[in-house]
Amino acid sequence: MTETTDAVTAKTPAAGRRAARGPANRPQQRSARRPALQRITPWLFLLAPLALLVTFTYVPVANMVYYSFTDWDGVSPDRNFTGVDNYTQIFTRPELFRVFFVSFYYLAASAFQIAVALYFATVLSFDLRFRNLFKGILFFPYLINGVAIGFVFLYFFQDGGTLDSVLSWFGAETDHAWLGDPTSANTSLAGVSVWRFTGLNFVLFLGAIQSIPGELYEAAQLDGASRWQQFRHIIAPSIKPVLSLSIILAISGSLSVFEIPYIMTGGATGTSTFVIQTVKLAFQFNKTGLASAAAVVLLLIILLITWIQRRLVPDEKVDLV
Amino acid sequence: MGKKKTLVGALAVVTAMTVAGCGGGGTASTETASAPTDPAKVSGTITVLTHRTDLVKDGSMEAYAAEFAKTYPKVKVKFEGLTDYEGEVKIRMNTENYGDVLMIPGAVAKNDYPKFFAPLGATDELSGTYRFSDKTDVNGKVYGIAQFGTANGFIYNKAVWEEAGVTEWPTTPQEFLAALGAIKERTGATPYYTNFKDGWPLTQWSANIGSVTCDTEANNSLAGAVSPWKQGSELNVIDTLLHDTVKGGLIEKDPSTTNWEESKNLLAKGTIGTMMLGSWSITQMQAAAETAGGSADDIGFMPFPVQKDGKFCATLTSDYQQAVNIHSEHKEAARAWIDWFTAKSGYAAEEGAVPALKADPMPDTLKAFVDNDVTFVERSEAKTGTVNAIDNAAEIGLAKQDYRQKLVDIARGAQQGSLQDYFAELDKKWDEAAKTAGS
Numbered sequence: 001m002t003e004t005t006d007a008v009t010a011k012t013p014a015a016g017r018r019a020a021r022g023p024a025n026r027p028q029q030r031s032a033r034r035p036a037l038q039r040i041t042p043w044l045f046l047l048a049p050l051a052l053l054v055t056f057t058y059v060p061v062a063n064m065v066y067y068s069f070t071d072w073d074g075v076s077p078d079r080n081f082t083g084v085d086n087y088t089q090i091f092t093r094p095e096l097f098r099v100f101f102v103s104f105y106y107l108a109a110s111a112f113q114i115a116v117a118l119y120f121a122t123v124l125s126f127d128l129r130f131r132n133l134f135k136g137i138l139f140f141p142y143l144i145n146g147v148a149i150g151f152v153f154l155y156f157f158q159d160g161g162t163l164d165s166v167l168s169w170f171g172a173e174t175d176h177a178w179l180g181d182p183t184s185a186n187t188s189l190a191g192v193s194v195w196r197f198t199g200l201n202f203v204l205f206l207g208a209i210q211s212i213p214g215e216l217y218e219a220a221q222l223d224g225a226s227r228w229q230q231f232r233h234i235i236a237p238s239i240k241p242v243l244s245l246s247i248i249l250a251i252s253g254s255l256s257v258f259e260i261p262y263i264m265t266g267g268a269t270g271t272s273t274f275v276i277q278t279v280k281l282a283f284q285f286n287k288t289g290l291a292s293a294a295a296v297v298l299l300l301i302i303l304l305i306t307w308i309q310r311r312l313v314p315d316e317k318v319d320l321v
Numbered sequence: 322m323g324k325k326k327t328l329v330g331a332l333a334v335v336t337a338m339t340v341a342g343c344g345g346g347g348t349a350s351t352e353t354a355s356a357p358t359d360p361a362k363v364s365g366t367i368t369v370l371t372h373r374t375d376l377v378k379d380g381s382m383e384a385y386a387a388e389f390a391k392t393y394p395k396v397k398v399k400f401e402g403l404t405d406y407e408g409e410v411k412i413r414m415n416t417e418n419y420g421d422v423l424m425i426p427g428a429v430a431k432n433d434y435p436k437f438f439a440p441l442g443a444t445d446e447l448s449g450t451y452r453f454s455d456k457t458d459v460n461g462k463v464y465g466i467a468q469f470g471t472a473n474g475f476i477y478n479k480a481v482w483e484e485a486g487v488t489e490w491p492t493t494p495q496e497f498l499a500a501l502g503a504i505k506e507r508t509g510a511t512p513y514y515t516n517f518k519d520g521w522p523l524t525q526w527s528a529n530i531g532s533v534t535c536d537t538e539a540n541n542s543l544a545g546a547v548s549p550w551k552q553g554s555e556l557n558v559i560d561t562l563l564h565d566t567v568k569g570g571l572i573e574k575d576p577s578t579t580n581w582e583e584s585k586n587l588l589a590k591g592t593i594g595t596m597m598l599g600s601w602s603i604t605q606m607q608a609a610a611e612t613a614g615g616s617a618d619d620i621g622f623m624p625f626p627v628q629k630d631g632k633f634c635a636t637l638t639s640d641y642q643q644a645v646n647i648h649s650e651h652k653e654a655a656r657a658w659i660d661w662f663t664a665k666s667g668y669a670a671e672e673g674a675v676p677a678l679k680a681d682p683m684p685d686t687l688k689a690f691v692d693n694d695v696t697f698v699e700r701s702e703a704k705t706g707t708v709n710a711i712d713n714a715a716e717i718g719l720a721k722q723d724y725r726q727k728l729v730d731i732a733r734g735a736q737q738g739s740l741q742d743y744f745a746e747l748d749k750k751w752d753e754a755a756k757t758a759g760s
Contacts, residue, residue: 075411075426076433154518159575179577181735266520268726269577269735283408284721285713286428 068293086293109190110250117201142199150263182270364395365651367421372406424641431706453639456702465642469674471599517576520722535634550744567732715754
């Protein structure tokens with residue numbers, strides 16, 4: 001969603017400029033109609049993205065909100081308006097919220113993930129041998145389709161699978177069913193998610209770090225600053241906005257984990273997350289209305305957390321020089 | 322200011338579109354899709370939606386259509402194979418474009434059948450000819466005819482069982498567990514394979530509701546606040562057997578990473594002793610056995626290990642039911658296809674399944690059942706609509722994997738709880754849901 005809106009706002013000034021330049025070369029007598037055309041032109045350019053945005057974002061969301069007030073089962077042509085009944089159900093059934101505990105595994109994992117990504121981004125932003133190769137290796141997992149990752153790691157965690165055989169090379173004969181009990185299953189799944197998303201954080205951090213002017217490091221080095229001092233006083237403050245964005249993404253991501261646990265365990269053995277639960281309500285038990293309400297609640301929770309976070313850490317303008 | 326106006330405008334558009342989008346509301350049709358009297362006169366092109374993408378791809382369906390065209394020269398049959406049949410058809414059913422002939426997706430509530438499908442005739446008439454016809458009966462009319470049915474029980478590797486010294490079918494759950502124990506001790510095979518990760522094979526246990534008491538009304542009697550897991554009930558016996566099998570360590574070492582496709586080979590090769598599946602799996606297992614270099618004769622099928630008056634019972638349950646789209650323009654042709662496909666195509670025999678046509682004999686795959694006088698219990702599905710409504714409202718899912726996966730987890734100690742507590746919890750959920758739903 002953010003991407004689309006960004007694209008739209010980014011396009012507007014460019015479109016305006018182009019339109020303004022165009023008619024200026026035309027003969028003078030047409031100048032009377034210029035303002036009207038000029039005013040319309042940006043809208044003409046906006047027509048396509050706005051239509052896409054409305055059709056594929058706002059209409060479905062509005063529909064979802066509407067369904068959340070009905071008892072629709074997802075197929076039947078009839079649906080009854082039930083008011084806030086679905087919302088009452090969600091808030092009076094504590095077991096529906098218990099699945100959020102699973103999110104803590106992913107939250108802890110994403111803290112780890114951000115730390116790892118930050119470390120590698122810092123290290124690889126300096127001159128190193130095989131620097132680009134390492135960048136590629138780190139970013140590669142993010143390019144793989146989530147479904148494929150799920151299947152690959154199923155084999156990885158299998159009894160006698162990759163993980164077990166790698167461990168046995170080091171003499172650790174494990175006989176552990178990695179996905180067999182809730183704690184190790186959730187840890188394993190969170191590990192997969194770290195493996196997959198570190199690359200994204202890494203690239204974001206790397207981009208931010210590389211935008212820091214090189215003279216700053218030089219000056220710091222002349223002053224005798226160590227690597228750690230350079231990180232602490234130059235890199236960390238200048239990537240603060242990206243860091244705070246990553247934390248927002250990590251939190252909302254942890255609350256809405258879906259594909260990795262859904263493909264690998266289907267939510268069995270205590271690995272069910274809020275989104276898996278919602279999908280099951282909608283498509284297994286045909287409670288589309290209740291599931292829509294759950295989705296709306298999740299959306300509101302994420303918006304709320306983001307808002308709180310923006311309040312606590314306001315967007316400061318980074319001024320390096 | 323300008324920004325706000327645009328937003329309001331956009332919201333107005335969205336609201337208008339939402340309201341327009343939900344003006345649905347089906348009208349029940351009364352026009353029966355009746356069989357044509359003169360085959361030469363029906364014409365039109367009909368589309369058949371099917372989940373058997375394999376048969377569409379390898380041309381088997383085309384061959385059936387060619388055979389069909391010999392009787393009905395003016396009807397052209399087209400097939401649409403859908404990989405995610407349930408998911409896709411369910412969404413398409415919000416429009417009018419869901420083929421002429423389709424299989425009724427599980428998500429459609431029984432009472433909604435008249436809004437989506439053309440009636441095929443009176444239940445009284447059709448129930449004489451077809452098995453399972455009451456499954457789609459709404460107010461005395463049938464809306465779907467089963468492609469075929471399946472008998473339920475355990476599929477097992479005969480060689481493994483014989484190696485363990487068990488030659489007779491176990492007659493009680495205790496004997497069954499003892500036999501699995503013998504397999505574990507005397508052979509290297511996994512006695513029972515849960516297919517826990519793929520999950521759906523766990524739902525097959527529910528198909529045995531009726532095998533325990535030999536009661537054709539077993540499923541219907543779940544319609545109400547009846548505590549389905551109380552002591553001695555069908556589900557209590559069935560789920561206790563699963564629980565004890567898991568608890569006794571008679572299953573695969575790591576259930577969380579099982580693999581259905583692989584399990585077929587493992588059973589065929591004798592690495593797995595037993596699985597709970599419908600009789601539809603026999604042909605697949607036999608094929609797997611032959612591919613693995615074994616013999617198809619190694620694959621056996623046994624009834625649920627409970628006897629009533631010295632005899633085994635095995636439930637017969639129906640596969641997908643074929644229906645005619647209520648919006649179809651060629652209802653006669655569609656009906657002709659259903660009748661022909663069920664009765665004359667030889668499809669059920671080819672699949673080794675229980676024919677939907679009462680007059681047809683049991684398939685060869687069930688020879689052992691017929692020879693040993695296993696009573697076939699054709700489970701009445703008259704109240705399935707109510708049972709499903711309660712099941713969904715309770716969020717248990719008798720035909721879904723989640724509650725049995727939890728049962729297996731409890732049995733192997735991966736989740737806390739005891740079997741009795743879990744049964745009590747399920748009973749409570751069911752009974753509470755029964756008060757609000759379906760009655």
